[in-house]
Amino acid sequence: MALTFFRGVQTxxxxxxxxxxxxxxxxxxxxxxxxxxxxxxxERQEGQLKGSTREIHSKPHDKLLKDFEAVIGIETHVxxxxxxxxxxxxxxxxxxxxxxSICPVCMGLPGALPVLNSKVIEAAVKxxxxxxxxxxxxxxxxxxxxxYPDLPKGYQISQFDVPIASSGSLDVDLPVEYGxxxxxxxxxxxxxxxxxxxxxxxxxxxxxxxxxxxxxVPLLEIVSEPDMRTGIEAAEYAAEIQRxxxxxxxxxxxMQEGSLRCDVNISVRPTGQQEFGTKVEIKNLNSFSxxxxxxxxxxxxxxDLHTQGLADQIVQETRLWEEGSQKTITMRKxxxxxxxRYFPEPDLPGVTLSEEYINSIGSSLPExxxxxxxxxxxxxxxxQDVLFLANDITVAKFFDATIAGGADVKxxxxxxxxxxxxxxxxxxxxxxxxxxxxxELCELIASIKGGTISGKMGKEILFELMAKGGTVKxxxxxxxxxxxxxxxxxxxxxxxxxxxxxxQLEQYRGGKTKLQGFFAGQVxxxxxxxxxxxxxxxxxxxxxxxxx
Amino acid sequence: MANRALNLLRASTxxxxxxxxRSSFLSPNIWSPRTVEVKQRRSKRSYSTSSLEPPDVxxxxxxxxxxxxxxxxxxxGPKIRQVIDWFGKLQDVDLQSVEPAxxxxxxxxxxxxxxxxxxxxxxxxxxxxxxxxxxxxKVPKVLNKE
Ligand SMILES: [Zn+2]
Numbered sequence: 001m002a003l004t005f006f007r008g009v010q011t012x013x014x015x016x017x018x019x020x021x022x023x024x025x026x027x028x029x030x031x032x033x034x035x036x037x038x039x040x041x042x043e044r045q046e047g048q049l050k051g052s053t054r055e056i057h058s059k060p061h062d063k064l065l066k067d068f069e070a071v072i073g074i075e076t077h078v079x080x081x082x083x084x085x086x087x088x089x090x091x092x093x094x095x096x097x098x099x100x101s102i103c104p105v106c107m108g109l110p111g112a113l114p115v116l117n118s119k120v121i122e123a124a125v126k127x128x129x130x131x132x133x134x135x136x137x138x139x140x141x142x143x144x145x146x147x148y149p150d151l152p153k154g155y156q157i158s159q160f161d162v163p164i165a166s167s168g169s170l171d172v173d174l175p176v177e178y179g180x181x182x183x184x185x186x187x188x189x190x191x192x193x194x195x196x197x198x199x200x201x202x203x204x205x206x207x208x209x210x211x212x213x214x215x216x217v218p219l220l221e222i223v224s225e226p227d228m229r230t231g232i233e234a235a236e237y238a239a240e241i242q243r244x245x246x247x248x249x250x251x252x253x254x255m256q257e258g259s260l261r262c263d264v265n266i267s268v269r270p271t272g273q274q275e276f277g278t279k280v281e282i283k284n285l286n287s288f289s290x291x292x293x294x295x296x297x298x299x300x301x302x303x304d305l306h307t308q309g310l311a312d313q314i315v316q317e318t319r320l321w322e323e324g325s326q327k328t329i330t331m332r333k334x335x336x337x338x339x340x341r342y343f344p345e346p347d348l349p350g351v352t353l354s355e356e357y358i359n360s361i362g363s364s365l366p367e368x369x370x371x372x373x374x375x376x377x378x379x380x381x382x383x384q385d386v387l388f389l390a391n392d393i394t395v396a397k398f399f400d401a402t403i404a405g406g407a408d409v410k411x412x413x414x415x416x417x418x419x420x421x422x423x424x425x426x427x428x429x430x431x432x433x434x435x436x437x438x439x440e441l442c443e444l445i446a447s448i449k450g451g452t453i454s455g456k457m458g459k460e461i462l463f464e465l466m467a468k469g470g471t472v473k474x475x476x477x478x479x480x481x482x483x484x485x486x487x488x489x490x491x492x493x494x495x496x497x498x499x500x501x502x503x504q505l506e507q508y509r510g511g512k513t514k515l516q517g518f519f520a521g522q523v524x525x526x527x528x529x530x531x532x533x534x535x536x537x538x539x540x541x542x543x544x545x546x547x548x
Numbered sequence: 549m550a551n552r553a554l555n556l557l558r559a560s561t562x563x564x565x566x567x568x569x570r571s572s573f574l575s576p577n578i579w580s581p582r583t584v585e586v587k588q589r590r591s592k593r594s595y596s597t598s599s600l601e602p603p604d605v606x607x608x609x610x611x612x613x614x615x616x617x618x619x620x621x622x623x624x625g626p627k628i629r630q631v632i633d634w635f636g637k638l639q640d641v642d643l644q645s646v647e648p649a650x651x652x653x654x655x656x657x658x659x660x661x662x663x664x665x666x667x668x669x670x671x672x673x674x675x676x677x678x679x680x681x682x683x684x685x686k687v688p689k690v691l692n693k694e
Contacts, residue, residue: 082662083662083663083664084662084663084664084665089660089663089664089665090664090665090666090667091664091665091666097683098683098684099674099680099683099684099685100670101666102667102670102673103667103670103673104667104673107673109673115658115659115660116658116659116660117659117660117661117662118659118660118661118662119662121659138650138651139650140650140651145611147613148690149685149687149690162650199687199690200684201689202689205689206688206689207686207687207688207689208686208687208688208689208690209682209684209685209686209687210684210685210686210687211683211684211685212685339611341611344650344651348658349651349658350650350651
């Protein structure tokens, strides 16, 4: 969880345009040089974050791209975080010993009958509503037939012609580093289905290994309209789906564990052309930055084929993203549509939803990422702050609780995005792991604002609170940190410092006024850092300039 | 082989939901002979199967992952055709004024709570797996899904 949080935050600056360099160079080179060029790009990209490569190389590439338009749609598989599988009571735990979570139903043994997990419908309705979809009051399950060792039954239970939800939309805010902007992407459909097992290919030997723990685990497949045009848009769409399922608490959305899987459909067409180009599917995308980079690579590859008059070499196929070489490679060529011979699943009744059920789920939905972002924006926070705070549901909850306690919005945002985020990053923990509570952050902000402690002391206390816990009041007392705001007391200290440093005082009065800083430092030191800085400077200046 | 193929073909007829246990494509009143009779009188349409494609036995065998000899393909063609023709009668039912029923009506919801239960006799399942090694099911190397 902790790691995921940071990945989420960090991917933004990592999103880059590796293919740009590649595209502009490849124009004059032969095909076999491709690899070298691409490797060079990869190396560059490691060192140069943000948009620097883009600025340097953008012109020829943009010009090339201006003549073409990419059309991108995404199919996302979300693994639901239910206790049990979709159609049997087998528990599912990621990382369990292989083939231990199995029963006659998920092993496809004869005579075993599936029974739907009610949580799957609940999750589908939540996601459907959150994606502004229309829900089908009557939907059904279908069998999708294919032969593969990870599918014991020889078919996958899925939804074919009547998905539980359809015709929705998803709002995203593009990262500020990439120019920002708000987009709305269409959602074609959301349907329920079961996952297949895991197939492991052994390095040597002519066999593969199958683990069927995952077989039958519930998934939602979310299909977008082909509304995206760039890798950044697609990556942000995927990130927003992750945020959404985490806000809704229906999935952990973890891409590394495969709980969130994105398959990208992409085609390129000359700008102005009505019909779509040949569609290529990209799989094996296990981070948002790989979504973005794979798309940019694929756009370049297809644009180059177009400009070289080789458009007929773009074929309908599935390509795999290779993280190592930063390229997409052919996985299989599709010969027409696969024949899955769908038919209604005879072992399961239809799925009926009542209006009351939908309404009760609808009224229990939490505030969604988009709503939260707009609310934060209306509070006067900058877009950078808004995106950071709303990115992770646990951070957003912490922030919300802090301001609900009366803390100043901007100050709370600054503490969370500054010292707290830095601490979490360093210690590789999430905000729910640190010992600081939102109440104490609220108290800390109030103590600084009220002048009880200085900002510097506040920082000191903050780190102690995060690491060891405790209360602001308790720490102030224990550490004797209460700020000295009594002018008489400060005056006493100033007098002492002036008396202790007669030589410097003489120099100051002789015109070396820069020594004020020296005196201020000495007074602060004498007060053990507790003197109120504003009062200190006021009194010090009076005393220094007083002609004795 | 031929037997297995026949079984498979026979099994595939259950695929047509009419014969299945819990449900039917058609709502019960349509399926009742009375309705069909009424309809036939009205339309006077003669029974015909021309709207159904003749079976491509070789392709059927391929999708079912069974191999058939040319003689078997020859032999099964008319038999499958017969089965399809039989089901083809359904094409004659006039559904113009009937709302499509997605699934047959069932009494109450057949769903369960999300409470885990470990299947007690997993060893017996594992024991039936022909090739089980190091906690994994061993299968011939496969790289591409079709
Ligand atoms: Zn099971």
